[in-house]
Amino acid sequence: MNVIHAANELKPAGRKVCLAIGFFDGVHLGHQQIIRQTIADAHGHDALALVLTFDRHPNAVVAPEQVPPLIYSLPQKLRAIESLGVDTLLLIHFDEKFSRQTGEEFIGQLAQDIGQIQSLCVGADFVFGRGRRGNVSLLKKLGGEMGFTVHGLAAVSLAGQVVSSTRIRELIQGGDLDAASQMLGRPYAISGRVIKGNRLGQQLGFPTANLDTTGRLLPPNGVYAGIANIEGNTHRAGINIGFRPTVVSGTQLAYTEAHLLNFKGDLYDEELELEIGEKLREEKKFSSIKELREQIARDIAAVAAKA
Numbered sequence: 001m002n003v004i005h006a007a008n009e010l011k012p013a014g015r016k017v018c019l020a021i022g023f024f025d026g027v028h029l030g031h032q033q034i035i036r037q038t039i040a041d042a043h044g045h046d047a048l049a050l051v052l053t054f055d056r057h058p059n060a061v062v063a064p065e066q067v068p069p070l071i072y073s074l075p076q077k078l079r080a081i082e083s084l085g086v087d088t089l090l091l092i093h094f095d096e097k098f099s100r101q102t103g104e105e106f107i108g109q110l111a112q113d114i115g116q117i118q119s120l121c122v123g124a125d126f127v128f129g130r131g132r133r134g135n136v137s138l139l140k141k142l143g144g145e146m147g148f149t150v151h152g153l154a155a156v157s158l159a160g161q162v163v164s165s166t167r168i169r170e171l172i173q174g175g176d177l178d179a180a181s182q183m184l185g186r187p188y189a190i191s192g193r194v195i196k197g198n199r200l201g202q203q204l205g206f207p208t209a210n211l212d213t214t215g216r217l218l219p220p221n222g223v224y225a226g227i228a229n230i231e232g233n234t235h236r237a238g239i240n241i242g243f244r245p246t247v248v249s250g251t252q253l254a255y256t257e258a259h260l261l262n263f264k265g266d267l268y269d270e271e272l273e274l275e276i277g278e279k280l281r282e283e284k285k286f287s288s289i290k291e292l293r294e295q296i297a298r299d300i301a302a303v304a305a306k307a
Contacts, residue, residue: 001082003089007113010088016047016118019110022126024053025165026071027080029185030156034121035084037151041119042087049087050114053077054094061099069217071168071184075271076191103134107142117148124152158183175220177276189229190216190256191273197257206296208240208257209267211274218254219276221283225303227275228260230267235260238296238303239274242283259296261304278306 004010010017020038024031035051042049055074059067072080081089092098101109106129111117120139128134136152143150156163163183171180172188181188192211209228221242228237237258244255258274280302286292 001078001086001089003078003091005091005093007090007110010048010050010090010114012048012115014115016045016116017050017114018042018045018047018119018121019050019052019114019117020121021052021128022122023057024051024077024081025057025068026168026184027077027084028163028165028168028183029158030123030153030163032084032185033156034123034151034153035081035086037153038119038121039085041121041151045118047118049085050090051081051086051088052090052092052110053081054092056094058094058099061094061096067215068166068169070215071165071172071217073191073216073271076189076273080186100130103129103138104142105129106134107139107146111146111148117146119149119151121151121153124154126152169217172217172219175279177219187227187275187277188219189273189275190218191271192216192256194267194270194272196268197255205293206238206259206300208259209272211256211258211272213254213256218256220279221254223280223283223299225277225280225306226258227277228258228263229273229275230260230270235263236303236306237261237274238280238300239276240283259300261300 018038018041020034022031022034038051039049041047057067057070078089120143122136122139124136126136136150139150139152161167168180168183171183177188190211190213192213194209195212197208197210218241224239224241226237226239228235237260239258241256242254280299286295
């Protein structure tokens with residue numbers, strides 16, 4: 001998938017463009033429907049399939065106090081979009097200047113920079129432009145003027161529930177990771193850059209990779225069995241999410257760390273993805289480091305037994 005950062009970088013060489021627009025946090029079943037409709041349109045019209053998304057949640061600029069914790073990191077989101085077969089992704093830097101555009105200005109500039117838009121696909125409740133005044137009705141009006149069709153796709157339902165990023169966040173926070181995975185259309189996973197920790201795991205005999213999950217949604221604290229994905233390779237992993245109460249006191253920031261079975265190497269600054277599986281136990285404070293070490297050994301044995 002080709003990633004560009006400005007619409008005028010596309011250079012479609014005379015071909016029309018089928019466009020999907022959205023923030024797409026989680027790239028869940030509803031988002032997939034939008035993107036697949038765009039790809040189908042592109043195939044039907046010998047056009048390019050282009051997905052437009054943003055490098056941060058728009059609320060980070062227009063309503064900082066209302067930014068939701070994100071399901072996916074940006075690299076994780078881009079990988080999920082790429083897996084659907086998109087030709088090109090336009091990653092827009094959402095800043096104050098961009099947020100001041102009206103809906104008409106936004107679409108007009110896109111059409112000018114891209115060339116001929118064949119179709120535009122969004123969710124039925126999509127809003128855009130300054131003050132969130134643009135909607136599907138405005139898109140259809142602009143489409144009539146500029147010559148493109150508009151798909152405002154209704155939300156997908158699963159087991160009687162509407163699939164949405166908001167609902168998936170609720171499921172993850174409630175610990176119902178199976179239901180979240182079903183709505184995502186893939187196993188629920190946390191992804192982040194590996195950062196340097198205080199090497200407590202190394203001292204205990206179980207080195208861990210510590211993930212930077214700033215601004216991310218996390219499941220309930222505890223110890224989980226899971227799978228670590230790194231550069232196309234997978235390893236069983238014991239995953240701890242929480243505050244390390246035995247060795248750290250007073251912190252309000254949850255840690256996400258994983259011990260990868262049968263792995264040796266340096267993961268610092270790598271993007272590591274952790275598929276979160278069965279919860280093995282709650283996080284607890286142990287009476288001694290020895291007791292903690294013994295429990296970690298039992299946890300790792302339980303993870304290995306699931307292989």
